[in-house]
Amino acid sequence: MCASRNAFARGRRTFLALAAAGLYSATARAVGPPPTPRVGAAQALERLKAGNAAYVKAPALCATRLLEQRAQQAAHQAPWATVLCCADSRVPPELVFGGLGLGQLFVARNAGHVPDDATLGTLEYACSMLGVALVVVLGHERCGAVTAAAAMVRDGARFPGFIGPLVEAIVPAARAVADQPGDFVDNAVRENARRTARDIATRSESIARGVAEGKVRVVAARYDLDSGRVEFL
Template sequence: MGAGALAGAVLAAAAPAALAAEGAPTSLSSDDALAQLKAGNARYVSHPDICALDIAQQRESVAAHQAPWATIIACADSRVPPELIFGGHGVGELFVARNAGNLVDTATLGTVEYGAAVLGSPLIVVLAHTACGAVKAACDVVAKNATYPGAIGTMIEPILPAALAARGADDYVNATAKLSAQRTAARLPASSTLISGLVNDGKLKIVAAIYDLKSGVVTYL
C-alpha cells in the first residue's frame, strides 16, 4: 500500500515527460500512430498471410522497457484481438485494456492514464465491434426489459444511454455499439485531468472505431 500511495503521488506531481522512466517513449505522434493502425488493418484485411511475428526477437528487444505507440480499449470478445486486427503487431507495440463492451471503469481509466502519462502512448482508440454481446444485452434491457444475473447487469449499465439514444435504428445493436464507443471516447478527457492535460497540450489523441467481424475492417467514427 505504501508503494501504491507513493506511485499515486508521483503521478499527481510529476510532468508527463518525467514519468517515462527507464527508457524513452515512442517518437511517433498521435497522427503517426493512427496511420500505423490504419495501414496495419489494411494489411490484415488484404494480406493476412504476411501478418507473421518474430516474437522471440521482439520479446528480447522490449524486455527491459516498453514504449507502446497506441493504447486500445477493446472488447474482451475472443474474435477481436487488437494485435492481430491492426496488422500483426507484436509485443511492446500496443497497450491494450479489454473488457466486455469496451467500457471504461476505474481500472481501465487508470490503465489508459498509465499508458498515456507514464509510457507516453500518443493515441487512445476505443474499439467497438459488430455483433457485440454486451451491447446486445444492453439493447435487450431497453427494448425487451431483459435482466441478467450476477454482475452482468451492472457491467452493461454504461451502455444503456447509447442503447436508449439508438433505439429505433435499423441496425440497432451495431448503431448502439458505435454510439457507445463515441460516448466513451468523448468522456475520457472529462474523467481524467491527466488525459485532458495531454489532449490540450496536443500530445494525445482519442478516437472511436468499430471492427467488422465479417470483413475484418476497422472503421473510424
C-alpha cells in the same frame, strides 16, 4: 511481425524513468508533464490504418520473431498506441491492426469496453507514464455486451451477477439511439464507442489535460467482423 516493422521495433529500446513520467500527489492530481511521445497521435493512427488495410488485404500472419522480440522487450516497454477494446475473442487488436508484435500496443479489454476506474487508470498509465499519444476505443459488430444492453432497453431484460452492472453501464448508449433508423444494436455499438472515447477524454484529468494541450488524441472506431475492416468514427 512483418520484416518491414523490424527496424522500427529495434529502435524503440529506451524507457523513461518513472519519476520523469509524472507522479501523482496525495490528492490524486498528476504533477509534472507527461513524457514526450516517441510517436505522435497522427502517425500512430496512420500506422493502425495501414496495418488494418494489410490485414484485410492479406490476413495471413507475417512470420513472427517472438524470441528476438521477447529479448528486446523484456526489460522495458515503449508502446506507440493504446487500444481499449471488447474482450470478444474475435477481436484481437494486435492481429486486427496488421499482425503487430510484442511491445507495440498497450491494450486494455473488458466486455463492451466499459471505462471503469481500473480501465481509466490503465489508460492513464499508458499516456502519463509510457508517453503514448493515441488512445483508440475499438467497438465491434454484433457485440454481445451491447446486444445485452439493447435487450435491457427494448425488452426490459435482466442479467445475473456482475454481468448486470457491466451491461447497465452501456444502457445509456443504447437508449440514446433507440429511436434512430437502422440496426439498433449496430447504432448502439457506434454510440457506445463514441461515448467511451468521450468519457476517457473528460473523466481522466491527466488525459483531458493531454488532449487540451494537443499531446493526446482519443478516437472511437468500429471493427467489422465480416470484412475485417476498422472504421474510425
